Amino acid sequence: MDIIFTAIRGGRSGTREAFAVSSVWRVAEVVGGELENARARTIRLRVDGLMGYLAGQHIDIRLTAEDGYTAIRSYSVASASADEHLEITVDELPDGEVSPYLVRDLAVGDQLEIRGPVGGWFVWRPANANPVQLIGGGSGVVPLMSMIRSHQASSSACPFRLLYSLKSPDSSLYRDELHRLDQESAKLMVDYAYTRSTPEGWPAAPGRLTSESLLDKIFPTEENPDVFVCGQTVFVETVSDWLVMAGYPPESIKTERFGGTGGIR
Amino acid sequence: MGIISSGFRGRRSENAALPPGQHETQDFPVLTAGPAPLIPADEWEFFITAENGQRLAWSWDEFMALPQEEITEDIHCVTSWSKLRTVWRGVSVDTLFENVETTRDFATAHSFGGYTTNVPLWDLLGGKAWVAWEFDHEPLERAHGGPARLLVPHLYFWKSAKWIHGLELTEEDVPGFWESNGYHLHGNPWREERYS
Numbered sequence: 001m002d003i004i005f006t007a008i009r010g011g012r013s014g015t016r017e018a019f020a021v022s023s024v025w026r027v028a029e030v031v032g033g034e035l036e037n038a039r040a041r042t043i044r045l046r047v048d049g050l051m052g053y054l055a056g057q058h059i060d061i062r063l064t065a066e067d068g069y070t071a072i073r074s075y076s077v078a079s080a081s082a083d084e085h086l087e088i089t090v091d092e093l094p095d096g097e098v099s100p101y102l103v104r105d106l107a108v109g110d111q112l113e114i115r116g117p118v119g120g121w122f123v124w125r126p127a128n129a130n131p132v133q134l135i136g137g138g139s140g141v142v143p144l145m146s147m148i149r150s151h152q153a154s155s156s157a158c159p160f161r162l163l164y165s166l167k168s169p170d171s172s173l174y175r176d177e178l179h180r181l182d183q184e185s186a187k188l189m190v191d192y193a194y195t196r197s198t199p200e201g202w203p204a205a206p207g208r209l210t211s212e213s214l215l216d217k218i219f220p221t222e223e224n225p226d227v228f229v230c231g232q233t234v235f236v237e238t239v240s241d242w243l244v245m246a247g248y249p250p251e252s253i254k255t256e257r258f259g260g261t262g263g264i265r
Numbered sequence: 266m267g268i269i270s271s272g273f274r275g276r277r278s279e280n281a282a283l284p285p286g287q288h289e290t291q292d293f294p295v296l297t298a299g300p301a302p303l304i305p306a307d308e309w310e311f312f313i314t315a316e317n318g319q320r321l322a323w324s325w326d327e328f329m330a331l332p333q334e335e336i337t338e339d340i341h342c343v344t345s346w347s348k349l350r351t352v353w354r355g356v357s358v359d360t361l362f363e364n365v366e367t368t369r370d371f372a373t374a375h376s377f378g379g380y381t382t383n384v385p386l387w388d389l390l391g392g393k394a395w396v397a398w399e400f401d402h403e404p405l406e407r408a409h410g411g412p413a414r415l416l417v418p419h420l421y422f423w424k425s426a427k428w429i430h431g432l433e434l435t436e437e438d439v440p441g442f443w444e445s446n447g448y449h450l451h452g453n454p455w456r457e458e459r460y461s
Contacts, residue, residue: 254299257295
């Protein structure tokens with residue numbers, strides 16, 4: 001299909017190459033994985049012929065049971081584009097159909113089918129010159145991590161800032177890597193907002209994110225950041241409303257829902 | 266058949282109402298690209314534009330005075346959830362087109378906030394599409410597209426544009442927002458027209 005790119009209120013155009021093989025199911029092999037916390041697991045896949053992808057895209061995963069029954073779910077890619085590998089991080093949903101299998105049962109050497117990576121909107125491209133403000137709630141940090149890793153691997157010098165809202169220190173994803181990058185990288189600053197419990201000695205009490213505490217921890221409007229918000233529906237709606245009320249232009253804010261039924265979107 | 270995941274059982278549904286690759290949810294997830302626009306009813310209008318400078322428009326009060334229908338339909342999101350037998354209230358697109366004269370075959374749905382999606386006219390007429398302002402007997406929440414959204418339940422739900430502002434009739438099928446970002450031009454769930 002020929003793709004024509006239309007601008008939406010200053011939105012950036014997509015790229016053609018990223019969609020070329022997006023609708024084809026391909027075999028992926030599990031080549032690694034590690035638990036991020038008590039209920040989330042990162043799974044590393046090798047996909048023959050993977051042509052690279054954009055930071056923030058997602059894949060569909062198809063599981064087929066022995067009797068031919070199939071189930072499909074979408075998961076954000078967590079890694080930066082690198083040869084034939086990609087990583088996803090799956091948060092186990094208590095009554096999920098697919099996520100418990102991916103978190104608990106899937107083993108190295110197993111194969112499954114994937115489609116994508118797809119999506120040309122909630123993505124960061126190294127050519128973008130604006131500062132980038134990432135705002136993630138819970139497992140909504142996954143596609144933002146892909147952007148952070150892509151940014152780190154690129155020559156882009158634009159500053160990144162992540163505000164990570166999470167329940168408690170032990171529910172964190174990528175804890176050590178984010179801590180290390182925050183300390184070592186001049187290109188990334190990480191702020192945390194804990195809603196239930198904090199690390200020992202944390203300067204603030206845990207509590208719900210408020211408009212004031214949010215605005216205190218992000219790039220101000222004057223710096224014209226591109227803002228990416230990802231999390232549960234209520235988190236995304238609430239945060240993006242606060243941003244608009246505080247004067248961030250709606251067209252500078254991209255949102256993606258994450259978690260709950262059916263994964264993203 | 267593809268790769269078998271031994272040990273994967275899944276949760277079977279014998280429900281013939283589910284298109285391929287879809288699973289049922291009781292939840293009502295939200296798909297958005299950006300912040301939800303806030304449109305007060307007194308600033309709301311719905312328009313249709315066609316060739317020769319035709320432009321019809323309804324204010325909120327005029328729109329509410331049109332014949333209203335109760336609609337019960339299954340909805341299917343491209344991210345693989347389906348919600349069955351959802352109940353809506355709104356105005357049939359057929360009603361809105363009663364005084365439109367056009368030879369054009371396609372429409373671009375425009376939303377407050379800048380979102381667009383393309384739908385062929387034959388998917389909007391003939392009792393297949395509505396402009397809906399009530400969901401489950403309650404006014405449509407802003408997060409779900411209130412005050413009103415397009416409802417085209419036989420296509421993937423991104424075609425049911427939230428915060429609908431109007432329909433621009435076009436000669437060609439011009440890709441809208443998601444259609445320019447990797448999604449299928451048409452979006453029939455029964456044919457799994459998900460991605461481009």
